[in-house]
């Protein structure tokens with residue numbers, strides 16, 4: 001990778017932050033700050049790496065990261081917007097993850113780096129004729145990772161919105177993972193279309209694709225190595241939990257046959273029964289904050 005000037009991002013970059021390009025021309029914001037190292041793809045405003053100093057990575061990323069522009073990235077946090085999954089016709093998970101974004105502000109202090117990006121409204125209108133949105137994303141990177149997707153309805157009609165911060169979290173072995181915080185919560189099983197109630201903590205023995213709803217509390221992923229990754233959310237009453245397991249893995253792009261063992265998606269969402277309708281002029285903020293810590297020994 002090498003540094004280069006990018007005329008389309010006329011923002012001042014603080015020390016430790018630079019724009020780089022891979023050999024195929026894909027652009028990334030590379031952050032090497034005393035508090036955190038991270039990388040964000042300009043296409044999709046897609047964070048592919050985040051590692052706070054002295055901690056393990058907060059995100060799982062496919063080893064076969066697609067190098068070419070225009071290919072979706074498997075891992076990190078794809079931004080699913082303005083629809084989740086295939087709830088509308090068009091690209092799966094909407095247009096945000098496959099569109100070029102612009103940097104609008106980058107700043108840092110001793111403890112964190114903040115990055116703000118925008119998806120130009122002209123690109124949104126071109127992809128979604130008749131819809132008028134303003135879409136920004138904000139990353140705050142330091143000892144943890146916070147991502148906020150800020151959507152404003154700029155039109156004169158109500159507009160439907162479903163979305164997710166599709167966070168791929170690293171796990172040492174999916175067989176031994178426990179997810180806490182969803183006990184007794186209702187969920188839509190996307191594999192069967194049925195509504196279910198979660199009994200006890202979530203464990204994984206097969207393909208899992210669920211939208212938990214009427215839920216805004218923290219979700220904790222407890223790994224066999226006694227590491228905990230917690231997902232805190234704001235503006236989100238639904239959370240998607242996804243692991244493709246073995247058979248679906250074979251159909252996924254940029255996904256090795258045993259990658260399912262080492263990742264779990266826990267996605268702050270407005271999906272399923274939590275899809276929203278924004279009034280003209282209304283702004284909605286969807287936030288996820290991902291933190292890492294050690295489990296107390298009784299929980300695993």
Ligand SMILES: O=P(O)(O)OC[C@H]1O[C@H](O)[C@H](O)[C@@H](O)[C@@H]1O
Nearest residue numbers: 085092093190209240242252265
């Ligand atoms: O392969 P992608 O388009 O990135 O989608 C990956 C997955 O995203 C979400 O978690 C959905 O609930 C799954 O049904 C989907 O398979």
